Amino acid sequence: MAQQGGLRERKKRETRAALAEAALRLALEKGPDQVTVEEIAEAADVSVRTFFNYFPHKEHAILGRNPEHVDRALERVLNAPASESPLTTMWFIVQDVLRDFEEDGEMTRRGELIMSTPDLLYHLLHASIEDERLLTKALTERMGEPPGSLRPALIVSAAGTACRMAMELHKTVPGRPVRELLTEAFQLLAQGIDTAFGPDDQKGNS
Structure with missing residues (x-):
């Protein structure tokens, strides 16, 4: 059987x-x-x-589009070790997605077609939003935060954006591998993209 x-x-x-x-x-x-x-x-x-x-x-x-990718990601979120940080979990999920892209021999041509076709780009963005919604719900449950919490949503969204930007920058600067760019992106997310952020400090200068 x-x-x-x-x-x-x-x-x-x-x-x-x-x-x-x-x-x-x-x-x-x-x-x-x-x-x-x-x-x-x-x-x-x-x-x-x-x-x-x-x-x-x-x-x-x-x-x-393959729903198995989202199913694997959801399983990874829900079964991640308790000691694993949420951003680390998303790192492993993005690595899995990247591996699928690398195994796709048509990745470049498909990407170029999508970027040059507004309707396909719309469908991709719409599907990505739905994927992020499902992952955010799963990560919120895993983190033990109440529905509507901002932190899980930001972690999921930032991880997806890091993946997309790494691929986009790789096309602009081919000498930099996607994985290298992705590692740098996640390190920036982990460290805080702008630790000097403080709009309240600038009110007196406006």
Whole structure:
């Protein structure tokens, strides 16, 4: 039974990957607006019904969205050692995301397509906000803080921003590896980005 379950899961991963690859290829060839779900399903040799078992719409397929990534992140938050700081937990989650990106051979082309297509960028930002909402809820529970607490939300949001900025700066300065930039970003977050912050001190000078 365990072997059958493992085969089913592998088949699901392969089907999701085939759909994402087909969606990206067609979007690059024809433009995202000109691609249909039917074309993506046909290119991946599955039915349209099967497509919707994996993606809610074609944009998520082009983005290569995989809910397993969020599930792994939530599990990491809830099962982190008690001695592990919240920011450290987010560091491990971001490292996991980065590893997935590095294993994606189409990462560069997909990223360029997203940044040049407002509709895809909108869907990515909307999905990212939902991911952050789920992670914030889990981190708030783990930290034992009441709903609506600002600190867990800031930690999750800052970690996501650090990841995005590291990737963006890597394109601007290719000589600096993403992991190096990411490490620096998290160190800045841990130390305090601006420890001299004090707007109240400046009131008399305004």
